[in-house]
Amino acid sequence: xxxxxxxxxxxxxxxxxxxxxxxxxxxxxxxxxxxxxxxxxxxxxxxxxxxxxxxxxxxxxxxxxxxxxxxxxxxxxxxxxxxxxxxxxxxxxxxxxxxxxxxxxxxxxxxxxxxxxxxxxxxxxxxxxxxxxxxxxxxxxxxxxxxxxxxxxxxxxxxxxxxxxxxxxxxxx
Numbered sequence: 001x002x003x004x005x006x007x008x009x010x011x012x013x014x015x016x017x018x019x020x021x022x023x024x025x026x027x028x029x030x031x032x033x034x035x036x037x038x039x040x041x042x043x044x045x046x047x048x049x050x051x052x053x054x055x056x057x058x059x060x061x062x063x064x065x066x067x068x069x070x071x072x073x074x075x076x077x078x079x080x081x082x083x084x085x086x087x088x089x090x091x092x093x094x095x096x097x098x099x100x101x102x103x104x105x106x107x108x109x110x111x112x113x114x115x116x117x118x119x120x121x122x123x124x125x126x127x128x129x130x131x132x133x134x135x136x137x138x139x140x141x142x143x144x145x146x147x148x149x150x151x152x153x154x155x156x157x158x159x160x161x162x163x164x165x166x167x168x169x170x171x172x173x
Contacts, residue, residue, distance in 0.1 A: 083134055086110070 013020050048055035065071055073092075079085060086109070093106050112127040 086128065 045055060045058065048058075089108060090110055093108050093110065096106055097103065109128050114125050114127040116123045116125070
């Protein structure tokens, strides 16, 4: 039955191929013209009913933080590259990982990678070794900090560590 139908359809299209080609061009032009009005809503909010408490919490979160992809925590200290400051940050990150549900990742100086080129190629290493937060390694951290040395040093003329007001800590939820 289906082969009979498709056989007759093929014959019909072949006999009227000019009209079918014009119809296809007109339909394509119409749909391309209407595509400019096509909109997609990929937000998570479409899955909640109006007045849902979860939606209200999300809206409050967005008002406070701007989005729910990244949250930046600001850390202010006289000297970021000190053992005390790094231990404080390490403890804060540990608490955040334990207490914040649905957290995907926490990026901070303690798990940031340092990428360097040497004679043998590219070397990827930890920016800070969490086991060696001692006063002797702090000058080396300041020296290795390209971002601070070359970018913020010109902006922050107060002589404090560059990161003291802009610590790159982000939470990915």
